[in-house]
Amino acid sequence: MEEGTFACPVRREEELVVQELGDEVLVYDLRRHRAHALNRAAALVWRQCDGKTSVSEMAAALHRELGIAADEEMARLALRRLAAARLLQTPPPADAALSRRDLMRKLGVGVAAALPVVTSIVAPHAAAAASVVYIDPALCNEQNVGKCCLNPGSTNKYCRYNPGMGKYECTGNPCP
Amino acid sequence: MEKLDRLGWAEGICFSAYGVRVGLRANRPGVLSALGEYLPPGWRPVDSPLVDQLFSIRMGGADGRRGLRRYHLLYGGILQLCRTLDDRELFEAIENHVQLNIAADAPRRVFIHACVVGWAGRAVVIPGRTHTGKSQLVAALLRAGAEYFSEEYAVLDPRGRVYPYPRRLSLREEEGAPPVRVAAAELGARTARRSLPAGLVLFTEYRPGARWRPRVVPPGAAALMLLENTVCARTRPRAALAAVRRLAMEAPVLKSARGEADETALRVLAAVGAVRR
Numbered sequence: 001m002e003e004g005t006f007a008c009p010v011r012r013e014e015e016l017v018v019q020e021l022g023d024e025v026l027v028y029d030l031r032r033h034r035a036h037a038l039n040r041a042a043a044l045v046w047r048q049c050d051g052k053t054s055v056s057e058m059a060a061a062l063h064r065e066l067g068i069a070a071d072e073e074m075a076r077l078a079l080r081r082l083a084a085a086r087l088l089q090t091p092p093p094a095d096a097a098l099s100r101r102d103l104m105r106k107l108g109v110g111v112a113a114a115l116p117v118v119t120s121i122v123a124p125h126a127a128a129a130a131s132v133v134y135i136d137p138a139l140c141n142e143q144n145v146g147k148c149c150l151n152p153g154s155t156n157k158y159c160r161y162n163p164g165m166g167k168y169e170c171t172g173n174p175c176p
Numbered sequence: 177m178e179k180l181d182r183l184g185w186a187e188g189i190c191f192s193a194y195g196v197r198v199g200l201r202a203n204r205p206g207v208l209s210a211l212g213e214y215l216p217p218g219w220r221p222v223d224s225p226l227v228d229q230l231f232s233i234r235m236g237g238a239d240g241r242r243g244l245r246r247y248h249l250l251y252g253g254i255l256q257l258c259r260t261l262d263d264r265e266l267f268e269a270i271e272n273h274v275q276l277n278i279a280a281d282a283p284r285r286v287f288i289h290a291c292v293v294g295w296a297g298r299a300v301v302i303p304g305r306t307h308t309g310k311s312q313l314v315a316a317l318l319r320a321g322a323e324y325f326s327e328e329y330a331v332l333d334p335r336g337r338v339y340p341y342p343r344r345l346s347l348r349e350e351e352g353a354p355p356v357r358v359a360a361a362e363l364g365a366r367t368a369r370r371s372l373p374a375g376l377v378l379f380t381e382y383r384p385g386a387r388w389r390p391r392v393v394p395p396g397a398a399a400l401m402l403l404e405n406t407v408c409a410r411t412r413p414r415a416a417l418a419a420v421r422r423l424a425m426e427a428p429v430l431k432s433a434r435g436e437a438d439e440t441a442l443r444v445l446a447a448v449g450a451v452r453r
Contacts, residue, residue, distance in 0.1 A: 017414050019421040024396035026421055028413045035403050035417075037396030121400050123409040126280040 009079055010089040011049035027087060033123040036085045041066060042116035045078035049088060055079070068114045073103055078116035085118045135159065137170045144168075148175035177254050180232055190227055193219040194282040194331070198274055199227035204235045213357070214271040216278055217342050229253070229277045231270065236261070252277070275343075279329060279407040285339070286332045286412075286419035289405040292325035292340075293317045294368050295448050298375020299338035301330045301423070303405040309382030309437070311347055313444075315358075316437035318365035320445060325368045329407075334415075336422040337371040374427040375448045377402070380440070386433035388443050395421075398429035 017028040023040040025047075038046055044065055048058050055075050063070035076092065077100065083091040100115060137149040140159035148156050149170035158172030188201035189208050193216040202208055230253060236246030248266040250258035250273070258269035279287035290303040291314040300322070304310055314327050326341040333339065345363075346355035360367045379393065379401055393401065402420035403409050409416045430447065434440040 017417055019399075019417050021395040021399060021421055021425055024394065026396060026399050026417060028417050030413060033410050033413075035400055035409075037400045039394070039396060119397060119400055121404055123413065124404055124406070125410060126276060126407050 008051050008054055009049040009092070010051040011046055011082070012087050012089050016087075027085075028123070029086065032086065034085075035121050035123055036087065037119045038082075039117040039119075041074070041114055042078050042081060042118050045075055045116060046082055046087060049079075049082070066114050071103075074116070077103055081116055081118040085120055087118075140168045140170050142168065180251060180254060183232075183234070185232070190222050190224050191215070191219045192222045192224075193217075194278050194285055196229070196278045196281050196283075197222060197224055197227045198277065199230040200233065200270075200274075201230070202233040202235065207233055207235055211267060211270065213344065214267045216271075216275050217340070228281055229274075231257075231274065233266070233270065235266075275328070276407070280411055281408075282331075284333065286415055287341075287407045288330040288332065288402060288419070288423075289328070289407065290330040291327050292330045292338060294323035294325055294372050295321075295445050296375070297372060298448055299325060299330070299372040300444060300448060301338065301374055301377045301427070303330070303377065303379060303402060304381070305405070309434075311345055311355075312382070312437045313380070313434070313440060315345060315347055315363055316441035317444065318360060318363045319438070320441045322365065322441075322445065323368045324360035324365045325372075332419045332423065333371065334418070336374065336419070336426055338374055339371045340368040342367045374423055376444070377423060377427050377429040378444060378447075379429070379431040380434045382435075382437075383433045384435070386435045388432055388434060388440060390430040390432040390447065393429040393431050395424045395429075398424040401429075 015030040017030065019026040023043060025038040025043040027036045027038065041062060044061060045058050048061060055072050058075040059070045059072045062068060062074055068074065079088065079092045082088050103115070135144050135147045135149060137151060140149055144159050145161060145168065147159050149159050150156055151170070156175045157170045158175050159168060159170055160172035162169045162171060184203065185201040186203055186205045187208055188199065190197060190199050200208055232251040234249040236248045238245055245261055247259050247261055248263070249256060250266060250269050252273055257273050258266060260266050288303055289305060290301050291310040292302070293300050293314060302310055302313065311327055318324055324342055325338065326343065327345045328343050329341045331339040331341050342360065344357045344359050347358050348355050377398065399420045402423055403416060406416045406420060
């Protein structure tokens, strides 16, 4: 993809639920059931992704609002992270940004706290958010009675003590 | 469902809890009255031909033939949820599945898996799943004078107020032992009857020898951590997001490992009101 087609990035808006948290932003992707928290720098860049604001203008805004050097690499790092979270309509070119480490080398270690960060989770299913703790079946023992043995491809069952066999087994009732 | 309906049922009840109508039926008289303490807090019988979820209980027991016992079976709709020979295991399965349905479907509430106590006119919310030592910490908070809200859920309304879900506590006297059900009054504590605004959210986990070193969690990270414990995150994401956002913005959110429960409880209660957003 030519870099020119990414001159003015556009944020995704369809199938997203967005909540402002002061300087930060919380986004829920209805399509993928993932939630993302954008820190102040990432949120600033994302808000500017309106199809009219250039990367250099985003860098100037970061400098104005956060007091860090007006470096386009900072804006490109944010855009790469936003793209990885599928929050942009068009992903940036693959080689468009320095890594976090390279950026800190370039701008100084002091910018670490100001770096754009996008934190993501997979939204839990109802049962997973409830009182179910999952373990590897090999860990079914006295300490893990009542936990759910994960059996990919088969039915998950609770770890329980089998008095007939005299040992702990993943043979309890089905768990989520 | 027709096959289940044709089996013959001796008794049934419809009740409402947190706006969700639940139907229970059993193949033997007396089963539903034995459920008592396993029903959700605040349940009340309703006269309704329609329910949001129907649970069917087939009690087993001695078969009459020598050495044979039939399993107890629990169905949620047409799905078999539990098959056991143990009465207590069956009742606990009923309790867990009923409460999960209520937590997922309550129309005007968002349920977050958490322990909650009241202190100084504020709710202290301690999110997290089971086996992280929350119950022991709640018991210690109650012994220190806090008011009991819940060991299971923080129940939030759209205004951000936290409501009680005062199920009896499940306390393990030692690791690996089955939990014992304890009422808050047995610990000398009062049970909350009204909602409170949130005063503190604490993410913590027991680690032997851990030092109490709370750090403030930024709102975005706090909201994600709360969402990970929100029952309706996938089924009602707009309501879930609004609830965790409000909680993360309006109450201080701290994170720290913890050592012994009684010492930690005093530190937690001291933090309510001392830390501001």
